[in-house]
Amino acid sequence: MSKELIRLVNCSMAFDGELVLDNMNLYFNDSEFLTLLGPSGCGKTTTLRIIGGFITPTSGEVLFDGVRMNDIPPHLRQVNTVFQRYALFPHLNVFENVAFGLRIGRTEEKEVNGKKKKVKVRIPQDEIRQRVLEMLEVVSLKGFENRRITELSGGQQQRVAIARALVNRPKVLLLDEPLGALDLRLRKDMQSELKRIQQQMGITFIYVTHDQEEALAMSDTIVVMDQGKIQQIGTPEDIYNEPKNAFVADFIGESNILDGIMHEDYVVEFFNRKFKCLDKGFAPMEPVDVVIRPEDIDIVPMEKGQLRGTVTSVTFKGVHYDTIVDFKGFKWLIQTTDYHPVGETIGIILNPDDIHIMHKSQYSGMFGDYSSYSEEYEEMDDVTMLDEEEEDGPREDGHEE
Amino acid sequence: MMKRRHAASNRFFMALVFLFLYAPIFLLIVFSFNAGESSVVWKGFSLKWYGELFRDRLIMQSVYTTLLVSLLATIISTIAGTFASIGFYSMRRRVREPLMTINSIPMMNADIVTGVSLCLFFVAFFNLWGDFAGWINSIQGLITLPTRLNLGFGTLLLAHISFNIPYVILSVGPKLRQMDRNLVDAAQDLGCTWMQAFWKVILPEIKPGIVSGALIAFTMSVDDFVISYFTAGSATSTLAMQIYSMTKKRISPKINAISTLLFITVLVLLVIVNIRESHQERAALTRQTGKK
Numbered sequence: 100m101s102k103e104l105i106r107l108v109n110c111s112m113a114f115d116g117e118l119v120l121d122n123m124n125l126y127f128n129d130s131e132f133l134t135l136l137g138p139s140g141c142g143k144t145t146t147l148r149i150i151g152g153f154i155t156p157t158s159g160e161v162l163f164d165g166v167r168m169n170d171i172p173p174h175l176r177q178v179n180t181v182f183q184r185y186a187l188f189p190h191l192n193v194f195e196n197v198a199f200g201l202r203i204g205r206t207e208e209k210e211v212n213g214k215k216k217k218v219k220v221r222i223p224q225d226e227i228r229q230r231v232l233e234m235l236e237v238v239s240l241k242g243f244e245n246r247r248i249t250e251l252s253g254g255q256q257q258r259v260a261i262a263r264a265l266v267n268r269p270k271v272l273l274l275d276e277p278l279g280a281l282d283l284r285l286r287k288d289m290q291s292e293l294k295r296i297q298q299q300m301g302i303t304f305i306y307v308t309h310d311q312e313e314a315l316a317m318s319d320t321i322v323v324m325d326q327g328k329i330q331q332i333g334t335p336e337d338i339y340n341e342p343k344n345a346f347v348a349d350f351i352g353e354s355n356i357l358d359g360i361m362h363e364d365y366v367v368e369f370f371n372r373k374f375k376c377l378d379k380g381f382a383p384m385e386p387v388d389v390v391i392r393p394e395d396i397d398i399v400p401m402e403k404g405q406l407r408g409t410v411t412s413v414t415f416k417g418v419h420y421d422t423i424v425d426f427k428g429f430k431w432l433i434q435t436t437d438y439h440p441v442g443e444t445i446g447i448i449l450n451p452d453d454i455h456i457m458h459k460s461q462y463s464g465m466f467g468d469y470s471s472y473s474e475e476y477e478e479m480d481d482v483t484m485l486d487e488e489e490e491d492g493p494r495e496d497g498h499e500e
Numbered sequence: 501m502m503k504r505r506h507a508a509s510n511r512f513f514m515a516l517v518f519l520f521l522y523a524p525i526f527l528l529i530v531f532s533f534n535a536g537e538s539s540v541v542w543k544g545f546s547l548k549w550y551g552e553l554f555r556d557r558l559i560m561q562s563v564y565t566t567l568l569v570s571l572l573a574t575i576i577s578t579i580a581g582t583f584a585s586i587g588f589y590s591m592r593r594r595v596r597e598p599l600m601t602i603n604s605i606p607m608m609n610a611d612i613v614t615g616v617s618l619c620l621f622f623v624a625f626f627n628l629w630g631d632f633a634g635w636i637n638s639i640q641g642l643i644t645l646p647t648r649l650n651l652g653f654g655t656l657l658l659a660h661i662s663f664n665i666p667y668v669i670l671s672v673g674p675k676l677r678q679m680d681r682n683l684v685d686a687a688q689d690l691g692c693t694w695m696q697a698f699w700k701v702i703l704p705e706i707k708p709g710i711v712s713g714a715l716i717a718f719t720m721s722v723d724d725f726v727i728s729y730f731t732a733g734s735a736t737s738t739l740a741m742q743i744y745s746m747t748k749k750r751i752s753p754k755i756n757a758i759s760t761l762l763f764i765t766v767l768v769l770l771v772i773v774n775i776r777e778s779h780q781e782r783a784a785l786t787r788q789t790g791k792k
Contacts, residue, residue, distance in 0.1 A: 151685075151689060153685055153688075153689075172688065172693075173685070173688040173689050174688050174689070174690075174691045174692055174693055178689075179689055179690065180685070180686070180689045182682040182685065182686055183682065184680060184682065186680050186682035186683050186685065186686040187686075188683065188686075188687075188701055188704075189705070190704040190705065199687070199690050199700075200690035200691050203690060203691040203692055203696065205691060263690070264689075264690075267690065267691070
């Protein structure tokens with residue numbers, strides 16, 4: 100059982116009266132790689148800055164090991180941060196950048212002659228040197244000690260920033276979109292590198308990103324956020340396979356999201372046809388959102404299909420074709436390795452495990468229609484479902500309290 | 501052919517401009533080395549007037565005053581201006597912009613207005629102080645406060661500090677804005693208090709701006725006449741004031757010599773400032789391109 104390190108209790112944050120973080124409840128475990136994922140402005144960076152101590156929440160509590168930390172300044176917290184554009188000190192070389200935190204004397208309370216006294220603790224030079232060199236080795240920058248920061252590439256600067264934070268042996272490392280400034284290839288390399296470092300050091304990483312692929316590739320736990328609220332917490336597999344609402348389904352990967360009606364357990368109706376599915380626990384005849392991932396759809400000759408549609412556009416994507424198919428005015432995205440030309444009528448087959456059912460939420464009807472892919476946009480009459488408020492009350496065994 | 505003639509006339513015009521700009525100064529410098537007393541007739545090269553300059557006690561006294569007031573004003577205004585810029589920097593844009601405009605008004609303002617207003621302000625304060633000190637002295641006998649204060653070195657220094665601060669702010673501000681905002685956060689994240697972060701991170705980053713600001717402030721102080729004239733009182737005089745008072749008597753070529761020295765001092769300072777600035781620009785440029 101992993102230990103809980105940090106807990107946010109009813110944390111809200113407002114800037115100029117604008118609510119950025121809305122009653123957030125979240126906890127972070129020891130040695131886990133947790134990702135805060137969401138579009139810009141969803142409150143993920145704000146959450147990170149609250150944990151780092153750079154801002155104090157308007158209301159709510161920040162607990163480290165159960166101790167209230169709201170008013171503790173950043174330099175007294177046992178967390179370190181890797182900043183968005185690294186924020187390395189340009190006037191210092193690589194070694195001095197990494198040694199920076201070790202050279203700052205820390206005041207610690209010690210008992211001297213029965214009295215509590217504040218004592219300045221300094222780390223001896225030899226130890227600083229040893230720890231810095233060790234850390235540079237961890238981030239594969241051995242031999243770069245005397246380089247100037249300006250002589251490093253983006254990826255190398257990134258590694259220095261990680262080493263500078265980790266050398267202080269924090270319990271938690273906060274990473275604020277650290278790979279945002281790198282190009283695609285380097286980003287992929289750094290993803291596995293970061294994961295390796297996290298496992299090697301055995302500490303908690305709290306990672307902020309808007310890149311869903313990054314989040315899926317690295318995380319133990321993903322927290323999907325939007326509009327200052329947590330939308331879903333779970334493992335990458337959970338989040339991808341069992342999205343809780345239309346926002347999550349759309350933000351993580353591509354999704355076709357349709358309106359359906361849950362007739363009974365394991366039976367859902369959409370396009371006036373009943374399908375078998377694996378979901379249960381819905382009210383009889385409850386209107387639901389149906390998610391079908393583009394890569395799960397099997398294309399068959401039209402006479403064998405459960406549904407029939409016409410191909411309206413095809414885009415070659417390397418491994419597969421992005422094929423847009425019109426089903427009675429609703430356009431689906433299907434990813435297939437077989438080429439089907441525009442105008443061809445095809446049939447599709449949906450297996451029960453291809454279908455995922457979600458409760459209606461405030462996001463219903465906003466995502467999941469691929470009509471904008473084609474020129475002739477046809478409006479669906481899905482407006483009727485909008486009046487239902489979000490009801491993602493029940494939560495899984497995850498992190499939300 | 502047409503082009504050629506254009507180029508020639510352009511060059512002629514340029515030469516004319518520079519002639520008008522620099523001929524008087526050139527003349528001044530040349531005649532500071534004149535052996536004779538005239539500023540018209542050349543009687544051969546000599547360093548005589550420079551020698552006399554250094555023997556003139558009044559002039560040397562004014563040089564000393566100028567250097568002292570410039571140095572002190574530079575140090576104080578640099579410190580005050582640097583912290584003021586940091587204050588401006590952490591303000592929100594909507595508050596900062598109008599304040600920065602107010603900051604630059606004194607630089608645009610006519611020196612004579614600044615000088616007269618400072619003079620009036622000091623005199624008004626001295627009057628109030630006189631009443632206050634008289635009252636304090638009358639109600640107790642332990643300490644006796646001076647009731648009469650006069651314009652002098654103190655007021656001169658205050659005036660110089662006040663007109664120097666805007667230049668420092670203007671020079672440090674851009675360096676702060678160029679700095680990555682996260683640097684301070686990063687330093688604090690790594691265990692620094694704000695003050696430690698200031699010494700270890702902010703200061704090294706904005707040092708070029710501070711040095712430039714100090715150089716400009718020093719130049720402004722050395723070469724100021726009008727504001728000093730109104731705030732130094734009758735007993736204190738700076739070099740510029742000394743030169744002015746010498747012109748009222750019989751004009752001696754000593755003026756040429758001392759003016760030449762003043763001109764060269766200011767010129768050297770300005771050249772240093774400019775070289776520093778172009779160096780910094782180049783460094784910033786390589787830094788940017790280096791990153792990409």
